Amino acid sequence: MDAGLSRxxxxxEGGQMDIGNSIERGxxxxxxxxPALLGALAILVIxxxxxxxxxxxxxxxLARAGLDRTLHSGAGGTFVRKVTxxxxxxxxxxxxxxxxxxTISLAVSVLGINALTNFVAAVxxxxxxxxxxxLIFLVASAISAGVxxxxxxxxxxxxxxxxxxxxxxxxVMTIATFMILD
Numbered sequence: 001m002d003a004g005l006s007r008x009x010x011x012x013e014g015g016q017m018d019i020g021n022s023i024e025r026g027x028x029x030x031x032x033x034x035p036a037l038l039g040a041l042a043i044l045v046i047x048x049x050x051x052x053x054x055x056x057x058x059x060x061x062l063a064r065a066g067l068d069r070t071l072h073s074g075a076g077g078t079f080v081r082k083v084t085x086x087x088x089x090x091x092x093x094x095x096x097x098x099x100x101x102x103t104i105s106l107a108v109s110v111l112g113i114n115a116l117t118n119f120v121a122a123v124x125x126x127x128x129x130x131x132x133x134x135l136i137f138l139v140a141s142a143i144s145a146g147v148x149x150x151x152x153x154x155x156x157x158x159x160x161x162x163x164x165x166x167x168x169x170x171x172v173m174t175i176a177t178f179m180i181l182d
Contacts (some may be wrong), residue, residue, distance in 0.1 A: 009100070041107075043103060043106055044103060044104070044107045047102070047104075048103065050103075054096065055095050057094040059086075059092030059093075062087070062088035063086070063088040063089075068087055071087045074135035101124075108120045133180040136176055136180050137180060139175075140172055140173055140176030144172040147168040147169055148168060151164040
């Protein structure tokens with residue numbers, strides 16, 4: 001009976017040691033990870049400041065170069081106005097996000113969390129698809145506006161002209177939608 005009790009006592013004491021070791025290992029790993037977390041936060045803050053500055057710099061430089069005036073007064077000026085009131089601000093915003101996304105990628109790599117790194121890599125791998133879809137949409141919008149204008153010019157105010165001017169842009173945008181979804 002004493003042998004059984006002493007075996008139970010040793011098992012309980014060993015279990016307490018295992019729990020204590022696990023807690024100690026957990027704290028060690030957590031406190032070893034804190035510098036990486038602080039480094040990632042510092043990268044994010046500095047990257048945000050740099051991205052904000054670069055975005056404003058690009059916006060100002062393009063506005064002073066006359067990009068807004070040039071694009072609004074050109075042949076596709078009405079189309080550009082529909083997309084954005086300030087193309088230079090749009091390009092500056094894109095520059096901001098490009099730098100910020102690079103900063104986020106760097107901060108995630110500093111953390112060293114594989115699942116998070118893989119997630120950011122998957123997002124980056126998907127970005128070309130988003131940009132291609134945006135480009136398809138912009139080109140299809142320009143084509144559909146051109147087709148409608150051409151139908152109005154060629155067929156005038158006839159009933160067939162009105163039908164073509166209405167149906168052709170819808171057809172172009174429908175095809176573009178399927179291309180975007182693909």
